[in-house]
Amino acid sequence: MDILAFARALPGSVAQGLIWGIVAIGVYITYKLLDYADLSVDGSICTGGAVTVMMMLAGYPAPLALFCATIAGMAAGFVTGIFHTAMGIPAILSGILTQLGLYSVNMRIMGKSNQAISVDKFDLTLSVRYIPQAILIGAIFCLVVIAVLYWFFGTEIGRAIRATGNNEQMAKAQGIDTNAKKVLGLMISNGLVGLAGGLLAQYQGNADVNMGRGAIVIGLAAVIIGGVLFGKIFRNFSLRLVGVVIGAILYFCVIALVLQLGMESTDMKLISALIVALFLAVPYIKETKGQKKVKPMVKGGEEHA
Amino acid sequence: MLELKQVQKTFNPNTINERRALKGIDLTLQEGDFVTVIGGNGAGKSTMLNAIAGVWPIDQGQILVDGIDITKLAQHKRAQYLGRVFQDPMMGTAADMELEENLALAKRRGQFRGLKWGITAKEREEYRELLKILDLGLENRLKAKVGLLSGGQRQALTLLMATLQKPKVLLLDEHTAALDPKTASKVLEISDRIIAENRLTALMVTHNMRDAIHYGNRLIMMNEGRIILDISGEEKKKLTVEHLLEQFTKASGSEFATDRALLS
Ligand SMILES: Nc1ncnc2c1ncn2[C@@H]1O[C@H](COP(=O)(O)OP(=O)(O)OP(=O)(O)O)[C@@H](O)[C@H]1O
Numbered sequence A: 001m002d003i004l005a006f007a008r009a010l011p012g013s014v015a016q017g018l019i020w021g022i023v024a025i026g027v028y029i030t031y032k033l034l035d036y037a038d039l040s041v042d043g044s045i046c047t048g049g050a051v052t053v054m055m056m057l058a059g060y061p062a063p064l065a066l067f068c069a070t071i072a073g074m075a076a077g078f079v080t081g082i083f084h085t086a087m088g089i090p091a092i093l094s095g096i097l098t099q100l101g102l103y104s105v106n107m108r109i110m111g112k113s114n115q116a117i118s119v120d121k122f123d124l125t126l127s128v129r130y131i132p133q134a135i136l137i138g139a140i141f142c143l144v145v146i147a148v149l150y151w152f153f154g155t156e157i158g159r160a161i162r163a164t165g166n167n168e169q170m171a172k173a174q175g176i177d178t179n180a181k182k183v184l185g186l187m188i189s190n191g192l193v194g195l196a197g198g199l200l201a202q203y204q205g206n207a208d209v210n211m212g213r214g215a216i217v218i219g220l221a222a223v224i225i226g227g228v229l230f231g232k233i234f235r236n237f238s239l240r241l242v243g244v245v246i247g248a249i250l251y252f253c254v255i256a257l258v259l260q261l262g263m264e265s266t267d268m269k270l271i272s273a274l275i276v277a278l279f280l281a282v283p284y285i286k287e288t289k290g291q292k293k294v295k296p297m298v299k300g301g302e303e304h305a
Numbered sequence B: 001m002l003e004l005k006q007v008q009k010t011f012n013p014n015t016i017n018e019r020r021a022l023k024g025i026d027l028t029l030q031e032g033d034f035v036t037v038i039g040g041n042g043a044g045k046s047t048m049l050n051a052i053a054g055v056w057p058i059d060q061g062q063i064l065v066d067g068i069d070i071t072k073l074a075q076h077k078r079a080q081y082l083g084r085v086f087q088d089p090m091m092g093t094a095a096d097m098e099l100e101e102n103l104a105l106a107k108r109r110g111q112f113r114g115l116k117w118g119i120t121a122k123e124r125e126e127y128r129e130l131l132k133i134l135d136l137g138l139e140n141r142l143k144a145k146v147g148l149l150s151g152g153q154r155q156a157l158t159l160l161m162a163t164l165q166k167p168k169v170l171l172l173d174e175h176t177a178a179l180d181p182k183t184a185s186k187v188l189e190i191s192d193r194i195i196a197e198n199r200l201t202a203l204m205v206t207h208n209m210r211d212a213i214h215y216g217n218r219l220i221m222m223n224e225g226r227i228i229l230d231i232s233g234e235e236k237k238k239l240t241v242e243h244l245l246e247q248f249t250k251a252s253g254s255e256f257a258t259d260r261a262l263l264s
């Protein structure tokens, strides 16, 4: 293995990890706070990228394009939320339907499957050409997002969203419109993913209709890595989100390492899927194993406690 | 205060699992009534409370609170009139949220939730005072996650949350059944005190006949989706468990269907 080549690849991994860290924060909101596995992410990341690139090609400034990408992502989240709450479609399926529909929407936005945007001709927010600057910009975006979310989830309405995900029955009994809160949570999550899509498209210099494939798994991987490594020390909500971003960075560092070891980049999806499956299995296996050991002693007591 | 008119509910209609859980319930609670509800397993007690709370729509009849027809109101909208404590101590609180956050959620029941951040010192002081009265040491654990509390502590907290905004009707469904006897009687005492101090109107389901007789000013017995006994005032004070069992046999034509009641 070429240590030097790996070291040279690392800054790029960090930059990518920071952008994907925002996706992961979006996934954290649905998966951890709302207890909702939202697959729309795979589509809304591309929607964000497509909106950003097409707007910039049309001459709009990058900040406005990113703002619109965020709104577009929120619209996607809204649709998933309506599928689920107003139409009674199961959570996973709602996300899959949105994701599928977004493929066509994204193609419509871009007109073809790939639209490039050159760093030489456009004033990009960040680019793979200037990695140190991209790292700085990515970090600033992450910090601002974390600060805003820390504030928001401490407000009355933010707490109502958390209560909905934590114990829906209780939330309803306390007068919370849980359906509206789920929709709102999905909108915030997908809005962030759309924003990240806009940043990613600029960073890599193009929006591609396949750029979101497997995004949910990368997001989950980051959430899980962040949780496993920092769950014990980062108890505060904002620190947990920092943990998620670090999780995303580590994920891309591991990817860089594996690539250096000679794997094909197309193998990465398989490796990601296996890693996530493994980590998701750990709590389950721990639990079932623990039960077998403890059962004879505690069972009766547990039932009547 | 609370009025049920000919309330009917059938689960899984037109299937083999069809179950007529409520067969026309008529019940009127006066302001300040504390009604205990007893009845065998499957009598329809929980179903009646769920109908009031709006867990699902009823098939027929009307439910009024303070003269307002709430029959068609969504569950979260009726919550402004109702306080609820469930049988399962896990059901009434958000485990991953702090004690004070749970209370703050309850404090805003029936009110607009906006972008006000955090919990004010004044609010916190109010919670601390209320928790002190529970005498469970919770006043020093405002920042603790509720998931760390015991079942009894969680039930007491749920009770506090249900009454933080004075409800028009408090619904208690076997809220001490999952607790050990000592904790159960403590939570029951607390319930009684909160109801008395705030002059609440309450419906309390229990499987314990002694508790049903001891607490409240009125007792109703349910069987197969109907109210078959309604005793209040002086007559209720003179009730005994034996008398109640006798009444049950007379009114329903069968033996009381739970042995839990006899054992307690
Ligand atoms: N959601 C539901 N779906 C189908 N059947 C139900 C449902 N809820 C209650 N039932 C049925 O309705 C009947 C009344 O149940 P309910 O829970 O009201 O009884 P209960 O008086 O509370 O009894 P217990 O003392 O066991 O709590 C039972 O036959 C029950 O199986």
Ligand SMILES: [Mg+2]
Residues within 6 Å of the ligand: B045, B046, B047, B173
């Ligand atoms: Mg019941």
